Amino acid sequence: MSDNAAMGAKTWLTPFNVVTGAIIIIGLVLSVLRFTMGLGAVTNLTDDNAWGLWIGFDLLVGVALAAGGYVTSAAVYLLGMKKFHSAVRPAVLTGFLGYALVVFALSYDVGRPWRLPYPFIMQQGTTSLLFEVAGCVALYLTVLFLEFVPAAMEWLGLKKLRKLIVRLTLALTVLGVVLSTLHQSSLGAIFLIAPSKLHPLWYSSYLPVFFFISSIAAGLSMVIFESSLSHRYFADKMDEAHLRENEGVTLGFGKAASMVLAGYFIIKVMGVAGGDHWGLLGTPYGLWFLVELLGFVALPSLLYAVGVRNKDLTLIRWTAGWTVLGIVVNRLNISLVAFNWQLPSSQRYFPHWMEIATSVFIVTVGIVVFRFIVTRMPIFYEHPEYKDIH
């Protein structure tokens, strides 16, 4: 928004600004409604359906799609895959903004958001998986912030502080992977408490494993997806190294995603076998489960493999987008579609348009902030004064 003005652009009325501006104005109006009239005024939540789109999409999908940060920094700093180095900063930035938005969105969903620190400062409900998720997300947001700030410090010219934080890279990476393993899996484990409400095809004692493994596929795909969008809109910001390495990143991450999805497919099948739920596959819910399993797990695994073999970057990028969509489908299935499946249709939940608009508003805020940052800070290029000191 303001960045065009700062760059001395002739007009503010670019299509991007008009659309995002409209969404943000609607979002602000809905925010006022939410915090003056209560959840009931803007959502379709009921006593039977206590969690809706803001948990299913903003929290579950948001956290899964922000997994690119830990996946990329682990590949580069722990596994020594230096040829992916230029992918770290965009991935960490996407992750940081993703988690920041998750917390922002949660403040709309919980009844008394100013009490969000209560689990830490008042009483610790350590038997709750949500306690673990809250703790990990709070810590990981801090880790991502520290991983991101060197870029901001290069922009602001704070050399000494930057040096100090860059030294922590390895420790932050390890901490990031540990925290991500915990809360990515725990978001699945949250639903272990409700075997009587979640459809047996989706309910499995492997839920935490499913969520963790699929978050890796989500993170890898999100890096490819984000970079293909960035190449379209921010190519002028990218330095030669970023452009040169990008093909390798797309191929390498595509290969990894293909294998992770294949593993995920196998354990999902084992989940069905473990519960002996084969018979349910023929029911309407079973068919929808098969759409998810075959269409959004097996298919992208295969397409990634073909794309990597043929060095077909276009196919890999489309597959990344498809996999991201598959993660959305999976998380919404578990939290909304297959949850409360036994209730009569009159008591089922469908999001109110204001819930959808609020989620769109939150994603839009993320895109605007991402744009603000990449047009100013060294994200897609190395700062000339800090070359080769990584």
Add this chain to the structure above:
Amino acid sequence: MSISRRKFLGWIGAAGVGSTLGKSAFAGGGKHFEGHPDSFGVLHDTTLCVGCRSCEAACAKENALPVPDKPFTDLSVLQEKRRTSPTAYTVVNKFDIPGRKTPVFVKKQCNHCLEPACASVCFVRAFEKTAQGPVIYDESVCVGCRYCMVACPFEIPTYEYDKALEPRVMKCTMCHPRVMRGEVPACVEACPKEALIFGKREDLINIARDRIRKYPERYVDHIYGENEMGGTSWLYLSAVPFHEIGMREDLGVTPAPELTSGALSAVPVVVGLWPVFLMGLFAISKRKEAVSREEMEARVQSVSALAEAKLAAAMETAQKEKTAAVAKEVQKALESAAQSRTKEEI
């Protein structure tokens, strides 16, 4: 109910002491928690319930809940299935069972689980299973995440969605303040047919068993709540299978905390071992780098040594050739000098 106030207060004290002496509630492990000793419960004999809604009225009055549009004496509300709501901690539902002349009425409210799902999932411990039996809620710490509502297998907790600033989770407290004062819950007191009996849970189970034994034709042979979800403080008797009166029979006997204890126990393992594993991976990748660097250096060295040797050999040959050439030239010069001298002499 014929319980003297004195006897009752004695029980309260016993329950309190019992809870401090009793075993603690471990979710995992070999221990089986059977509820706080001497804790209270309510037995709801649905065969005695006439659907008069007196319990609903008493509950609303006791908990200062808003007066509903239709008075509690209006039995037309029984035509539709109701669930608990922020303004009704308890509701009575009517079930017409095919083949039975009279409908069955069932009162619904919090079952006060022995190991409650709501308490186990609350990340601020806003719920507490008291030693006396009631599961109570502390609104002063509640964040409003509503995980309790997601977790409850009986779909009991409700939420004040219309409140912007201080929405609360609303549910039956088994009249905890009354119980602590030595009174029975308001609904139990109001019941004109003794379809609700308040007492020690262990005694209630015995009473229920007695009734089933004495009148086997009247009851199905099951006490709902004895083992469901690890057992509840509220117990039910019925003349028809429980699923026919809106109660789920597929909940199992596993206490709710056990459903997540496995996942929770993985946390310390990940925290403890993941850094070791990750640093191991890091060390391997570092070592690979170091080894490949060393190998590269060694190769460069051997190549350069070879090159040097070749160069030295070449130099030597060149030197030899040079010396030979010089010697040859000297020889030539001497020879030509000797020749010219000979010529001069001639």
